[in-house]
Amino acid sequence: MNDIQIGLIGFGNIGAGVVKLLRENADVIRGKVGVGIVLKRIADLDITTDRGVPVDAGVLTTSVDDIFNDPDISVVIELVGGYEPAKSFVLKAIEKGKHIVTANKALLALHGTEIYAAADRKGVEVQFEAAVGGGIPVLTAIKGNLAANNVTSVFGIMNGTCNYILTRMTQEGADFTAMLQVAQQLGYAEPDPTFDVEGVDTAHKLAVLISLCFGTRIDFKDIYTEGISRISALDVKFAAQFGYRIKLLAIGKCVDGVIEARVHPTMIPLDSPLADINGVFNAIRLSGDFVGPVMFSGRGAGQNPTASAIVGDLIGLSRSMKAGAGRRMAPLGFLDDQITTLPVKPMSEMVSKYLLRFSALDKPGVLAAITGSLGTHGISIESMVQTARESADAAAVPIVIMTHEAREGAVLAALAETDRCDFICEATRFIRIEDNLE
Amino acid sequence: MNDIQIGLIGFGNIGAGVVKLLRENADVIRGKVGVGIVLKRIADLDITTDRGVPVDAGVLTTSVDDIFNDPDISVVIELVGGYEPAKSFVLKAIEKGKHIVTANKALLALHGTEIYAAADRKGVEVQFEAAVGGGIPVLTAIKGNLAANNVTSVFGIMNGTCNYILTRMTQEGADFTAMLQVAQQLGYAEPDPTFDVEGVDTAHKLAVLISLCFGTRIDFKDIYTEGISRISALDVKFAAQFGYRIKLLAIGKCVDGVIEARVHPTMIPLDSPLADINGVFNAIRLSGDFVGPVMFSGRGAGQNPTASAIVGDLIGLSRSMKAGAGRRMAPLGFLDDQITTLPVKPMSEMVSKYLLRFSALDKPGVLAAITGSLGTHGISIESMVQTARESADAAAVPIVIMTHEAREGAVLAALAETDRCDFICEATRFIRIEDNLE
Numbered sequence: 103m104n105d106i107q108i109g110l111i112g113f114g115n116i117g118a119g120v121v122k123l124l125r126e127n128a129d130v131i132r133g134k135v136g137v138g139i140v141l142k143r144i145a146d147l148d149i150t151t152d153r154g155v156p157v158d159a160g161v162l163t164t165s166v167d168d169i170f171n172d173p174d175i176s177v178v179i180e181l182v183g184g185y186e187p188a189k190s191f192v193l194k195a196i197e198k199g200k201h202i203v204t205a206n207k208a209l210l211a212l213h214g215t216e217i218y219a220a221a222d223r224k225g226v227e228v229q230f231e232a233a234v235g236g237g238i239p240v241l242t243a244i245k246g247n248l249a250a251n252n253v254t255s256v257f258g259i260m261n262g263t264c265n266y267i268l269t270r271m272t273q274e275g276a277d278f279t280a281m282l283q284v285a286q287q288l289g290y291a292e293p294d295p296t297f298d299v300e301g302v303d304t305a306h307k308l309a310v311l312i313s314l315c316f317g318t319r320i321d322f323k324d325i326y327t328e329g330i331s332r333i334s335a336l337d338v339k340f341a342a343q344f345g346y347r348i349k350l351l352a353i354g355k356c357v358d359g360v361i362e363a364r365v366h367p368t369m370i371p372l373d374s375p376l377a378d379i380n381g382v383f384n385a386i387r388l389s390g391d392f393v394g395p396v397m398f399s400g401r402g403a404g405q406n407p408t409a410s411a412i413v414g415d416l417i418g419l420s421r422s423m424k425a426g427a428g429r430r431m432a433p434l435g436f437l438d439d440q441i442t443t444l445p446v447k448p449m450s451e452m453v454s455k456y457l458l459r460f461s462a463l464d465k466p467g468v469l470a471a472i473t474g475s476l477g478t479h480g481i482s483i484e485s486m487v488q489t490a491r492e493s494a495d496a497a498a499v500p501i502v503i504m505t506h507e508a509r510e511g512a513v514l515a516a517l518a519e520t521d522r523c524d525f526i527c528e529a530t531r532f533i534r535i536e537d538n539l540e
Numbered sequence: 541m542n543d544i545q546i547g548l549i550g551f552g553n554i555g556a557g558v559v560k561l562l563r564e565n566a567d568v569i570r571g572k573v574g575v576g577i578v579l580k581r582i583a584d585l586d587i588t589t590d591r592g593v594p595v596d597a598g599v600l601t602t603s604v605d606d607i608f609n610d611p612d613i614s615v616v617i618e619l620v621g622g623y624e625p626a627k628s629f630v631l632k633a634i635e636k637g638k639h640i641v642t643a644n645k646a647l648l649a650l651h652g653t654e655i656y657a658a659a660d661r662k663g664v665e666v667q668f669e670a671a672v673g674g675g676i677p678v679l680t681a682i683k684g685n686l687a688a689n690n691v692t693s694v695f696g697i698m699n700g701t702c703n704y705i706l707t708r709m710t711q712e713g714a715d716f717t718a719m720l721q722v723a724q725q726l727g728y729a730e731p732d733p734t735f736d737v738e739g740v741d742t743a744h745k746l747a748v749l750i751s752l753c754f755g756t757r758i759d760f761k762d763i764y765t766e767g768i769s770r771i772s773a774l775d776v777k778f779a780a781q782f783g784y785r786i787k788l789l790a791i792g793k794c795v796d797g798v799i800e801a802r803v804h805p806t807m808i809p810l811d812s813p814l815a816d817i818n819g820v821f822n823a824i825r826l827s828g829d830f831v832g833p834v835m836f837s838g839r840g841a842g843q844n845p846t847a848s849a850i851v852g853d854l855i856g857l858s859r860s861m862k863a864g865a866g867r868r869m870a871p872l873g874f875l876d877d878q879i880t881t882l883p884v885k886p887m888s889e890m891v892s893k894y895l896l897r898f899s900a901l902d903k904p905g906v907l908a909a910i911t912g913s914l915g916t917h918g919i920s921i922e923s924m925v926q927t928a929r930e931s932a933d934a935a936a937v938p939i940v941i942m943t944h945e946a947r948e949g950a951v952l953a954a955l956a957e958t959d960r961c962d963f964i965c966e967a968t969r970f971i972r973i974e975d976n977l978e
Contacts (some may be wrong), residue, residue: 127688127689133755133874133878134875231685237686237830237832238831239834242681242685246856247855248671248675248848249850250569250847250854250855251565251848252565252568373816378811378813378816389842390675391564391565392557392675392841392844392847392848393844393845394675394838394844396676396677396836397837398835398836399834400832401831401832406829407830407832408828409688410686410688410689410830411685411831413688413830414686414687414688415684415685416683416688417684417685417688422865422868423861425868426864426865426866427860427864427865427868428864429863430842430859430860431859434570435572437571440571449630
């Protein structure tokens with residue numbers, strides 16, 4: 103059998119990593135597939151910038167049609183990123199009967215359904231291990247060896263930028279803005295960090311995981327998404343005082359056919375398996391009805407780990423082609439006609455413990471008013487800390503309350519009530535607490 | 541296409557788990573494969589004991605030939621365990637052109653080469669995700685999505701019995717024998733626990749991992765294997781005093797084409813990712829040249845997790861068959877003709893840090909003699925603790941020395957020398973230390 107011919111669209115940092123890996127480990131790959139995997143064409147608008155990897159003459163092109171119209175190319179890697187023209191490219195490649203490998207979580211989160219349907223019609227595969235957790239082979243595991251399980255939950259740390267910033271804030275007692283700047287200087291955060299720090303990238307990944315784990319479509323707008331930009335050094339300090347660490351978690355659950363889907367800063371106990379996932383590392387944990395809890399961790403981003411996942415997908419597809427298989431697996435593991443649309447629980451119905459940080463005037467009756475309001479809304483208190491003023495000239499004192507489990511709707515109603523009182527100096531901060539994520 | 545028909549040999553605890561999973565999650569499995577996976581025959585010498593799962597009439601048989609000679613059966617699950625008759629059954633099934641799924645690490649560790657060669661000749665697959673780490677899908681990941689990497693190391697906690705005993709010893713300051721008894725009472729340890737506590741089971745798993753990761757045959761006898769039965773409460777206490785925890789690790793490395801393969805109690809720093817893998821949990825960590833470090837953890841044994849891995853293998857094979865593929869992957873991920881026989885580094889050449897625990901008479905000159913002997917053999921000391929006698933009537937005091945990195949051969953030579961001295965009361969204990977396993 104001949105070598106497997108690949109087309110790559112998008113020759114940026116990750117694309118260069120794929121070129122490097124296919125070249126440096128060509129022998130390893132050939133030794134596992136039996137034929138070579140050859141990048142026949144690379145399309146990018148900019149084909150003059152030196153990407154730091156050698157490319158054979160005639161490979162680079164500015165025209166994606168050179169890839170679409172090449173009958174020898176059986177797999178197209180999409181590394182353009184974003185929604186358009188990535189979506190058009192992917193649909194065009196599918197239309198031409200080519201398998202797709204992509205790292206584009208934003209595209210899959212918003213347009214996955216359309217792309218998967220097109221791939222189903224044409225009988226091609228769509229693989230996207232690199233879309234979640236960089237090189238960590240978690241999606242392949244969920245679709246593959248864990249496929250016999252009913253998955254009940256999936257959660258984790260899926261954005262290296264946020265985890266790096268939170269780790270440094272924890273280690274140094276520093277504020278968000280200062281540590282964001284450090285992350286930017288080190289190249290761990292983009293010049294415009296919004297997608298990462300506001301949780302959007304994490305929510306994209308959660309959308310992909312929820313579809314894979316629960317076999318459901320999910321409207322991206324239904325994922326509650328809150329980032330870390332409002333987390334302060336004070337939040338981190340109080341969390342530690344209660345025995346917790348703050349992490350940006352993506353949390354997906356499926357209980358009685360109802361989906362929970364949320365991304366937000368979360369306090370987790372210091373002895374939680376996720377508490378020690380630090381820096382740019384990612385970790386994804388899931389529970390299946392037979393396998394129980396399983397956790398995967400590793401480098402969640404970067405040129406080399408991402409290339410590892412992309413070329414891993416290529417190897418899988420190449421093995422199937424070489425074995426004479428047609429389409430071996432639908433994009434989500436489930437057959438396409440099995441994908442349903444499960445309802446998503448409104449955030450107000452979500453039940454969690456909360457850390458509430460009130461900024462209140464230090465005068466009689468304040469605590470009674472706050473706790474009274476919580477009680478009225480059925481929220482009971484697990485513990486409380488009231489500390490002295492942060493500085494002598496501060497008007498307000500922080501009152502920190504940890505609640506028992508409560509409905510989010512009740513918590514928001516109670517806080518809306520207390521925040522209207524004249525003894526409350528600023529909007530009350532709250533952070534959700536997960537003691538027993540499984 | 542018709543349902544995939546399976547034969548199961550060995551109807552014990554794990555076999556019953558497979559029956560249960562195939563029955564309870566039949567819809568999930570059908571929804572991912574497109575056809576059903578049906579257990580057509582189950583062979584066991586004992587078909588009268590109630591296994592707690594319902595089995596259709598006509599499925600049970602005492603004759604394995606009913607499976608071998610059934611042309612409808614395309615996959616055989618071997619759950620007999622041990623070497624024989626498991627090996628004969630597997631070879632016979634291969635000879636009959638059937639794919640193999642097995643959880644039998646002992647068989648693969650000692651007879652894998654022969655089995656893989658037979659499977660190669662007949663063009664069938666051999667899958668064995670359940671052989672290492674129970675339900676943790678680590679082997680599929682190594683063979684699959686991580687396949688583009690040169691793996692440089694693989695290590696981890698792979699025996700739940702040992703990890704449970706060591707965890708309890710650490711938590712309670714108890715001795716090995718007492719905690720073994722607890723493990724036996726809870727069913728975590730066999731009545732004859734030798735295979736587990738002496739590290740043999742872990743070494744079987746390491747043999748499998750080394751072949752998968754480095755594409756090499758390994759003679760099982762070349763794996764240095766030391767269990768936990770000699771670890772005492774005192775060892776655990778001193779380890780903690782130096783900031784370490786003792787775990788039974790399997791360690792495999794490939795450096796410049798030479799294999800390191802060893803199983804032994806190992807002191808790892810408290811902040812190591814493996815230090816918090818407690819109780820019956822397993823964790824496997826590996827490093828690839830592109831993916832970097834990746835870690836997998838979960839339940840390493842038990843009926844349900846093991847069934848998850850076995851049925852996961854069945855789903856993979858079924859998908860390939862349904863897609864019209866012949867043999868999609870060789871057993872080790874590498875094509876069979878790519879498997880080499882790399883040399884194994886002798887244990888005496890292995891370099892590690894060591895914790896040495898001398899039991900010496902409390903008299904002048906002892907410390908000078910010990911440190912002198914270490915110095916003569918080129919072993920330098922990182923830190924030292926000498927404590928008071930354990931009890932007033934004890935003749936000996938423990939002298940505990942942590943070395944810098946040293947060759948094992950040099951350490952053994954030095955200890956042979958000091959242990960001959962009349963001030964040494966019992967054979968000196970040593971535990972290897974891994975500060976930076978990657």
